[in-house]
Amino acid sequence: MSGLLQQLFNGLVSGSFYALLALGLSVIFGMLGVVNFAHGAFYMLGAFGAFVLLDSAGLSWWLALLVVPILLGVIGMVLERLFVHRLMHLFPLYNFLLTFGIALILQDLIRMKYGVTSQPYARPSILDGSVDLGLFTYPKYQVFVFVFSIALSGLVWLVLSRTRVGMIVRASTERAELTQSLGIDVRRWVTPVFGFGIALAGLAGVLAAPMRAVNSSMGADLIIVIFAVVVIGGLGSVLGSVAAGYIVGMVTAIGNFYVPALSQSLVFVLMALVLLLRPAGLFGREEGVHA
Secondary structure: OHHHHHHHHHHHHHHHHHHHHHHHHHHHHHHHOOOOOOHHHHHHHHHHHHHHHHHHHOOOHHHHHHHHHHHHHHHHHHHHHHOHHHHOOOOHHHHHHHHHHHHHHHHHHHHHHHOOOOEOOOOOHHHOOEEEOOOOEEEHHHHHHHHHHHHHHHHHHHHHHHOHHHHHHHHHHHOHHHHHHOOOOOHHHHHHHHHHHHHHHHHHHHHHOOOOOEOOOOOHHHHHHHHHHHHHHOOOOHHHHHHHHHHHHHHHHHHHHHOHHHHHHHHHHHHHHHHHHOOOOOOOOHHHOOO
16 A cells, blocks of 8 residues: 555656646647747756756756756747747747757757766755655655645746736736737737746756756657646646646556556546547636637
8 A cells, every 4th residue: 555655656746747847838838829849858958957057067956946947938038039939920830840840959959968878966965865754755855846846836826816917927828819809918928928938847857857867858758748738737727737737647656556568658548538528628618629
């Protein structure tokens, strides 16, 4: 029994990464209608950013947790103004291909510099060791990742639901055309929202650095699962993305415990079942499916 509980907690930790990545991806898609295939590459850059700051400048993981997402968010805003913005009036496939190309370029640049081998990154000393959770002990760092993800997701939701700016962004994300018709200039929020989504991906990468293999393909291995998470939660739904992230993490963990060979396939089985029963996703709106 304790083995299953430990595996379920593994699922919650994995779900923490899924939730943060899906949250950023969903906000970008909701407001811009852009399927950002480069999201996984920025997750990878977040992990490498932490590694470079430690290796070259001696900056701690705690500083990287603050600095890297801000830097990547700024880079994301620049990319949106230089490239994504120019293709907004065209068929959505163009921006999909653009972000796919950006992802390949970023991966190859990292591969040229650091090769294909994984780079080591030590856990912060204060988060080393284990925590007694009653029925089992669990690494302290993974517990921190789970608690931090829950707190950050809650903070983002609080800002989006309780502040005027947040409500405008949330409305623009979930009902962009309706929000525009009410006289709110949605376009002014596009660039910062894109940067915010990229910053969340970078933050997830920094969190992943001490417990995942820091290599050029780490984002490519994850992005397809994140797309499935966003679809399960409902395209453009902020709450749905976070909830689906933890659900997918739990489903994957249960699969790893009972049928390891099929654990990754279960994510897409779940996605197919959700789309069959509720085409708009768990928290999506049915009318948005046919838009």
